[in-house]
Amino acid sequence: MATARMTQRQQLFRTDFRAKVAKAYNGWLHVTLIAAIGLAAIWYCARQVTHPAWYEWLVVPVAFAISNVFEWWIHKYVMHRPVRGLMGIYRRHTLAHHQFFTDVEPTFDTARDFRIVFFPPYALVAFIVLSIPPAAILNAVGFGNAGWLLLVTNVALYLNYELFHFCCHVKDDSLVRRIPLVNSIRRHHIAHHDPVIMMTRNFNLTYPVADWFFDTSDLKCGLVSHVFNGYSDRHVRLK
Template identity: 70%
Template sequence: MAETLTGGISAAALRRERLSRRQQAFRADFRAKIGRLYHGWVHVALIYAIGGAAIWYAARQVVAPAWYEWLVVPLAFLGANIFEWWIHKYVMHRPLKGFMGIYKRHTLAHHQFFTETEYTIDNARDFRIVFFPPYALITFLALSLVPCLLLQALGFPDAGWLLLITNTALYLNYELFHFCCHVKDDRIVRHIPFINTIRRHHAAHHDTAIMMERNFNLTYPIADWLFGTSDLKRGLLGHMLNGYGTAHRRTDLKQVRHGTDDPQAGRPRLMAAE
């Protein structure tokens, strides 16, 4: 059965209207350059196989951690959340020497492929613009080994392995949440706590009017709340459990394509009727 809006307009027709000619052209060009042998689900399987193997190996090295060694888990979680915010704000959106590859992939590709009016994928080949390449995880694991080995050298071997496990799990969490931000809206994703929150949070970030200033977290909007870069004005718990709500959206945001009185501003477009 064709997907329709409550007003009877087909979702496909509305989607074509939302896609600007520029976005349509960019998507067509990007897809044409994807290798013929590329398979989205193989891409995802490689990432989670590598990450899962790293977690499995590290977990087997943990023997009997002292209570204080477990503190590395919440500290790593908070540190990763702030780093996620920092690299998104100060590296992914800025043409810095030595990091142009990241800038081109994110700002010049990802933000052209996805806009605030149409930010969902069409098929598994579009995974190429959503997920990091598998070698990015390998590089991340190599870098994560440095503090892991340092903690071991300082006499906290289990803390080192717990740190590696936590960092790897958070990387996989990032990939999952970002994927969920760009899939079609349905009855599942719109009702899963945290995921529905980050979907709205990230959809708002794709608004070109505020993308340089707001909503840099891709997992849990803790750092955005902490540093005042969220498009919402509410407490931490409210941020975490906001879902698709726009009642607390700031009224002083820059505007380009829509005003803040638009009930759809800063939230995922709910395509299917319940």
């Protein structure tokens, strides 16, 4: 992770990208906006839940599983592939995020670099809007509480994604390396920033469940070992 080993190409990209970030950009304001929108949505939706039946809680693990596959799918098939109509996402991820961060230098220097880590706040708004139709369908068929619980779960997982991705790119990992789950995803994601495997491996950003299930992980081991792997390279397969 030494800066000294950063290639000239990465160094040049960083200099160029930083010069283009608007002077008025404030990284902490960016984070605060995402957190405020997300937490307000969770607070509002949670207040609508009243005495849910036990089976309505089942929407939480189902939403977790679908979100985990969605996170894997969009990363593999949209963020790393030029899809017509969604080119902005490809450019932002493959042609910017992956040039700014490599497995050799995967960390940001200042809060202005948050611009390349967090999604723009409107992405969260779009995600909430996309979550409304399935919640409305649940409501229409008599499972109103399940609908609100679905919205709470989806928004919480979105914030979870942003937080974990941030933890993957922080410079000082003296704390992160000790936190179970977070340390696993940090190693998992930094390995994904290796240009050699970025198109084929390690697409999850929260918990590497879909990567394990679809065999797109750089680890060769079971699900529990994946999720609690930490920084270990014992199960890393050859490229």
